[in-house]
Amino acid sequence: MRLLTGNDLRTGAVTWWTGNDWSLHVEDAVDVTGTEDEIARREEAARRVNAPYAIDASLHQGRPRPSHIKDRVRALGPTVRPDLTLKPADPDIGSWVI
Amino acid sequence: MYRYDQYDQAMVDARVEEFRDQTRRRLEGRLTEDQFKPLRLMNGLYLQLHAYMLRVAIPYGTLDSRQMHMLADIADKYDRGYGHFTTRQNIQYNWIKLEDAGDILADLASVEMHAIQTSGNCIRNISSDHFAGAAADEVVDPRPYAELLRQWSSFHPEFSYLPRKFKIAVIASDTDRAAMRLHDIGIQIVRNEADELGAAFYVGGGMGRTPMIAPCINAFVPLDRMVTYAEAALRVYNRHGRRDNKYKARIKILVHELGAEEYTRQVEEEFAHLLGQGVEPPFAELERIRGYFEDPLFEDGLSAELDRSDPDFALWVDRNTIAHKAPGYVSAVISLKPVGGIPGDATAEQMHLMADLARDYSFDELRVMHTQNIVLPHVRKADLHALWTALEAAGLGSPNLDTIEDIIACPGLDYCSLANARSIPVAQKISERFAANGKTEALGQLKLKISGCINACGHHHAGHIGILGVDKKGVENYQLLLGGSEAEDVSLAKITGPGFDEAGIVDAVETAADVYLRERQDGERFLDTYRRIGMTPFKEALYG
Numbered sequence: 182m183r184l185l186t187g188n189d190l191r192t193g194a195v196t197w198w199t200g201n202d203w204s205l206h207v208e209d210a211v212d213v214t215g216t217e218d219e220i221a222r223r224e225e226a227a228r229r230v231n232a233p234y235a236i237d238a239s240l241h242q243g244r245p246r247p248s249h250i251k252d253r254v255r256a257l258g259p260t261v262r263p264d265l266t267l268k269p270a271d272p273d274i275g276s277w278v279i
Numbered sequence: 280m281y282r283y284d285q286y287d288q289a290m291v292d293a294r295v296e297e298f299r300d301q302t303r304r305r306l307e308g309r310l311t312e313d314q315f316k317p318l319r320l321m322n323g324l325y326l327q328l329h330a331y332m333l334r335v336a337i338p339y340g341t342l343d344s345r346q347m348h349m350l351a352d353i354a355d356k357y358d359r360g361y362g363h364f365t366t367r368q369n370i371q372y373n374w375i376k377l378e379d380a381g382d383i384l385a386d387l388a389s390v391e392m393h394a395i396q397t398s399g400n401c402i403r404n405i406s407s408d409h410f411a412g413a414a415a416d417e418v419v420d421p422r423p424y425a426e427l428l429r430q431w432s433s434f435h436p437e438f439s440y441l442p443r444k445f446k447i448a449v450i451a452s453d454t455d456r457a458a459m460r461l462h463d464i465g466i467q468i469v470r471n472e473a474d475e476l477g478a479a480f481y482v483g484g485g486m487g488r489t490p491m492i493a494p495c496i497n498a499f500v501p502l503d504r505m506v507t508y509a510e511a512a513l514r515v516y517n518r519h520g521r522r523d524n525k526y527k528a529r530i531k532i533l534v535h536e537l538g539a540e541e542y543t544r545q546v547e548e549e550f551a552h553l554l555g556q557g558v559e560p561p562f563a564e565l566e567r568i569r570g571y572f573e574d575p576l577f578e579d580g581l582s583a584e585l586d587r588s589d590p591d592f593a594l595w596v597d598r599n600t601i602a603h604k605a606p607g608y609v610s611a612v613i614s615l616k617p618v619g620g621i622p623g624d625a626t627a628e629q630m631h632l633m634a635d636l637a638r639d640y641s642f643d644e645l646r647v648m649h650t651q652n653i654v655l656p657h658v659r660k661a662d663l664h665a666l667w668t669a670l671e672a673a674g675l676g677s678p679n680l681d682t683i684e685d686i687i688a689c690p691g692l693d694y695c696s697l698a699n700a701r702s703i704p705v706a707q708k709i710s711e712r713f714a715a716n717g718k719t720e721a722l723g724q725l726k727l728k729i730s731g732c733i734n735a736c737g738h739h740h741a742g743h744i745g746i747l748g749v750d751k752k753g754v755e756n757y758q759l760l761l762g763g764s765e766a767e768d769v770s771l772a773k774i775t776g777p778g779f780d781e782a783g784i785v786d787a788v789e790t791a792a793d794v795y796l797r798e799r800q801d802g803e804r805f806l807d808t809y810r811r812i813g814m815t816p817f818k819e820a821l822y823g
Contacts, residue, residue: 188326188330188331190305190306190377191306191376191377191378192330192376192377192378193326193329193330193331193374193375193376193377194329194330195328195329195330225312228306228308231312231326232312232326248753249753250692250750250753250754250755251328251692251698251699254328254692254693254701255328255329258329259329259373259693259694259703260693260701260704261621261693261701261703261704261707262621262693265359265374279755
């Protein structure tokens with residue numbers, strides 16, 4: 182599957198395309214295979230997201246998991262600062278990234 | 280230290296307003312990202328993995344307590360309560376909002392700081408010896424010359440769009456504490472036999488994917504021609520440096536391909552041409568700048584004695600203080616490398632504390648080291664115990680300068696969009712391993728440097744032990760290198776062989792350290808032993 186991601190124009194936060202909006206949480210992302218370029222153009226023009234691009238992903242326990250470690254780090258936050266990640270209380274999150 | 284004059288302040292203030300307007304137009308959709316990107320990069324604003332990142336220039340690593348307090352305030356007000364001190368003596372904030380960028384730059388300008396030329400293909404922040412003005416071995420304080428070059432290179436219209444970024448270091452002692460020969464231009468202020476000061480120019484060094492050691496192209500340029508010579512060196516590069524291939528665009532490639540002799544010939548020709556053009560600033564300007572770098576009023580007759588009855592304090596003194604030119608004083612290094620910590624990171628509270636300690640104990644001055652620590656350059660020995668006590672209480676008292684726990688690490692894949700592998704977790708695990716196995720003391724000076732990609736921000740080529748993180752089919756992999764040095768005995772590290780996974784690289788570092796402990800002779804550092812016995816014993820131990 183393909184996910185569309187970018188950074189919020191104002192805050193720079195990592196965001197994921199949910200089908201009709203952007204979310205901070207990768208588990209909200211939807212498969213955009215075949216439509217990624219059109220959505221990226223439209224959303225960038227709408228100034229909601231900065232430099233959107235599509236990535237490869239797969240389903241992991243029913244939820245999208247980016248294929249490449251770089252995108253998984255983006256989805257979570259810095260692995261060395263669990264207090265700053267989106268899931269600071271999840272003890273399994275390290276294995277999800279690596 | 281240098282203070283802005285009306286021109287400096289006006290230039291920086293004008294740039295703040297200019298960027299505030301550019302940011303507003305971007306947010307309003309009147310600039311596309313393609314249009315805006317070069318503008319934000321000129322002001323040090325990157326887009327990294329998780330957010331915008333702002334890199335703030337700290338000229339030649341020198342700042343006062345007022346400025347350090349402001350850096351802490353910015354961390355608190357606009358970021359997430361911390362900052363990261365870098366290998367170019369700068370500071371980076373990792374969680375900046377675009378809409379705050381103008382306000383941050385205005386706050387910086389209020390304490391004579393900025394983020395100009397901390398990115399882009401221009402002359403970057405000029406680095407120097409972090410013990411400048413304090414070191415017993417320097418010919419002269421190199422910072423006035425670095426400041427003159429900073430002023431010359433700021434907004435230099437001819438050098439704002441070079442083929443690639445350009446880094447200059449200025450030192451003034453034979454001991455190189457600034458990796459001078461691994462810069463695009465390294466300048467060493469020297470004194471000749473006639474007791475005149477001049478500048479030795481080393482051009483074409485660098486790390487990155489093609490590491491090179493800069494050759495000396497002129498051993499003595501009179502100081503009243505130093506800027507003109509730098510201009511000539513840049514002009515030849517700007518004219519002939521490759522713009523068709525970013526991987527071959529640095530000046531080191533030009534110098535290598537032309538040959539140092541031919542490059543030097545062209546520089547000398549350009550220099551002769553420029554001498555009549557009035558490029559050099561009036562010598563009075565250098566004298567004016569030099570006036571800002573007069574020694575503080577050191578006390579006479581101070582005792583050199585220390586109460587060393589507390590062994591923890593004595594260890595910190597032995598490891599983290601450096602001889603000073605003034606009797607009764609030392610330079611004290613504040614380690615930003617606690618065991619298991621993130622190299623170079625400091626919280627806002629720690630920055631405020633360091634600022635207060637600089638005010639109380641170091642004539643209001645701090646330095647950022649390229650090794651990602653902080654220096655209080657002028658501390659009375661009599662104040663060391665009080666200083667250490669305050670540092671200890673704040674988690675800043677690690678006694679590990681130049682040991683295997685004093686690791687340089689780039690932000691790596693945890694923050695950087697260019698990185699291929701994480702650097703910080705490897706640094707954390709290595710420092711934890713050696714703190715636990717008790718070998719740090721026995722290993723003595725052992726400089727370990729980690730980069731998360733080939734760009735080498737973590738200086739892995741120059742590590743006694745270097746680690747380079749790579750992407751091996753989507754999995755982090757770490758190459759081990761041995762034998763590098765960024766000091767006056769400069770050398771480039773060599774790869775040992777196949778790489779290791781994250782756990783394996785920690786074991787590999789310990790294996791290499793054990794080879795040293797087994798093979799060393801009296802007085803040898805790790806680097807000395809490696810140079811004597813070569814790579815083979817290390818490879819045998821690593822790959823058997």
